[in-house]
Amino acid sequence: MQTFTIGFTQKSAEQFFSLIRKNEVKRIVDTRLNTTSQLAGFAKKNDLTYFLKELCQADYIHLLDLAPTKPMLDAYKNKAITWESYADKFTNLMAQRNIERIIDKSLLDKGCLLCSEHLPHQCHRRLVAEYLSQHWDENIKIVHLS
Numbered sequence: 001m002q003t004f005t006i007g008f009t010q011k012s013a014e015q016f017f018s019l020i021r022k023n024e025v026k027r028i029v030d031t032r033l034n035t036t037s038q039l040a041g042f043a044k045k046n047d048l049t050y051f052l053k054e055l056c057q058a059d060y061i062h063l064l065d066l067a068p069t070k071p072m073l074d075a076y077k078n079k080a081i082t083w084e085s086y087a088d089k090f091t092n093l094m095a096q097r098n099i100e101r102i103i104d105k106s107l108l109d110k111g112c113l114l115c116s117e118h119l120p121h122q123c124h125r126r127l128v129a130e131y132l133s134q135h136w137d138e139n140i141k142i143v144h145l146s
Contacts, residue, residue, distance in 0.1 A: 001105070001108070001109050001138045001139065001140045001141065002109070002110060002140070002141045002143060003108045003109070003110075003111060003112070003113065003129055003132075003133075003140050003141070003142055003143070004023060004025055004110075004111070004112035004113070004142075004143045004144070004145050005112065005113045005114075005115075005120050005123075005125045005126060005129055005142065005143075005144050005145065006019060006020070006028075006112050006113070006114055006125075006144075006145040006146075007114070007115055007116055007117040007118045007119065007120070007123060007125070007146075008040070008041075008042070008043040008114065008116060009116050009117065009118045010118040011118075013041075013042040013051070016042070016043075017051060017052075017055045017056055019145045020052065020055075020056045020058060020112065020145075021055065021056045023112075023143070023145060024110060025056065025058050025110060025111065025112045026058055026059065026109075026110040026111060027052075027058055027059035027060065027061060027107065027110075027111045027112070028048065028052055028058060028059070028060050028061070028111070028112050028114045029061055029063055029066070029107055029108065029111050029112065029113050029114065030045070030048075030060065030061065030062040030063065030114045030115075031063065031066040031067055031113050031114060031115050031124060031125050031128055032062075032067060032114070032115050032116060033064070033067040033068060033069075033070060033073060035048075035062055040116070043114075043116070045060075045062060048060055061107065063103065063107075065097050065099055065102060065103070066094075066099065066103070066113070066124075066128050067124075068086075068089075068090050068093065068124055069093065072086065072089050072090065072093070083122050087127060090124055090127055091127060091131060094127070094128065094131050099128070099131070099132065100131070100132060100135035100136060103132065105136060105138065108129075108132065108140070112145065113125040113128055113129055118146070119144075119146060120144040120146075126142075126144070129142045130142070
């Protein structure tokens, strides 16, 4: 099983959709809390759904169960908590939500976890991919597209 992750910031639409097409991604699994922000540009939910289908023959799905809570995200963005604390809280949230039981594995087979962060190092999409890899009886190859 191969799963991708990608962030849309610091990428042009051309770069973003070229990466999706080149890697033969079947679907984008949106892990963002807010999918309609004006700052999202081409990555707003409705636009992204259209572009993916037209340019990449890929599907789009938004899974709110893979997003942090607003208070958790705000605390991290406002530097009230460290990355390590945020990562711990988010990992605990995934466990409480039992995402390994409620997420269909087929969604991530050639699927791509999306969020806004450019790099995966301090991003919850990486945490999701790693958590599921540890909790599923699958050998998941995680590829971060950048």
